[in-house]
Amino acid sequence: SDVGPQKDRVVSEEEWLRKWETGNIGFHKEQGHPLFQKYLHVLLHGRSGLRIFFPLCGKAVEMKWLADMGHSVVGVEVSEQALKEFFTEHSLPYSEELVPDIPGAKMFQSTCGRISLYCCSIYHLSSSIVGKFDGVWDRGALVAVNPSDRQRYVSLMVTLMEENSSYLLVTVSYDPNKHKGPPFYVPESEIKSLFG
Numbered sequence: 001s002d003v004g005p006q007k008d009r010v011v012s013e014e015e016w017l018r019k020w021e022t023g024n025i026g027f028h029k030e031q032g033h034p035l036f037q038k039y040l041h042v043l044l045h046g047r048s049g050l051r052i053f054f055p056l057c058g059k060a061v062e063m064k065w066l067a068d069m070g071h072s073v074v075g076v077e078v079s080e081q082a083l084k085e086f087f088t089e090h091s092l093p094y095s096e097e098l099v100p101d102i103p104g105a106k107m108f109q110s111t112c113g114r115i116s117l118y119c120c121s122i123y124h125l126s127s128s129i130v131g132k133f134d135g136v137w138d139r140g141a142l143v144a145v146n147p148s149d150r151q152r153y154v155s156l157m158v159t160l161m162e163e164n165s166s167y168l169l170v171t172v173s174y175d176p177n178k179h180k181g182p183p184f185y186v187p188e189s190e191i192k193s194l195f196g
């Protein structure tokens with residue numbers, strides 16, 4: 001598969017922030033992603049009280065759903081606007097605090113305590129800050145990461161996973177000569193080599 005055309009493409013943090021400011025967020029799914037419902041059982045394996053990680057979370061509604069089921073959700077997102085919209089749109093009261101270990105980062109936490117959303121670049125997180133997770137919902141995350149950062153992203157994700165965690169990954173398949181992305185095309189062979 002030909003990934004050449006996208007491999008040097010870079011979308012800056014500022015560009016992502018601008019997408020949120022201008023409402024250019026066609027990726028957001030108000031009704032959630034259909035594959036979430038379909039594969040939720042694979043993520044949970046009948047377990048309760050899990051810690052689930054949402055990399056590059058935006059204002060994904062699935063975070064609310066998992067919290068309502070009694071799980072703990074941690075997300076990370078560069079746009080503060082996205083995180084505030086998440087809490088406001090679900091009428092969830094929240095508190096805001098600085099993250100001592102990450103200069104400039106904030107953490108927004110629902111008053112119920114089950115949803116903690118970090119406002120910073122994912123590359124500033126580590127397991128010593130956020131702990132490890134029983135499950136990951138990766139939709140619009142690996143495919144949104146700049147192609148040259150993919151290995152760094154995946155290596156970090158692996159360090160955030162508990163021994164028996166499940167990782168649900170949603171990708172998109174299309175001809176990378178026809179669209180510049182994001183979402184980027186990540187071929188299956190690359191996914192295999194990235195995660196090992």
Ligand code: SAH
Pocket residue numbers: 013016017027028029055056057058059060076077078079082120121122123139140141144
């Ligand atoms: N996963 C969400 C959002 C997908 S769009 C969903 O399913 O709706 C990708 C999101 O990643 C955008 O909201 C963007 O602001 C955010 N983002 C981009 N680069 C990031 C980074 N390095 N760290 C954290 N968030 C980032």
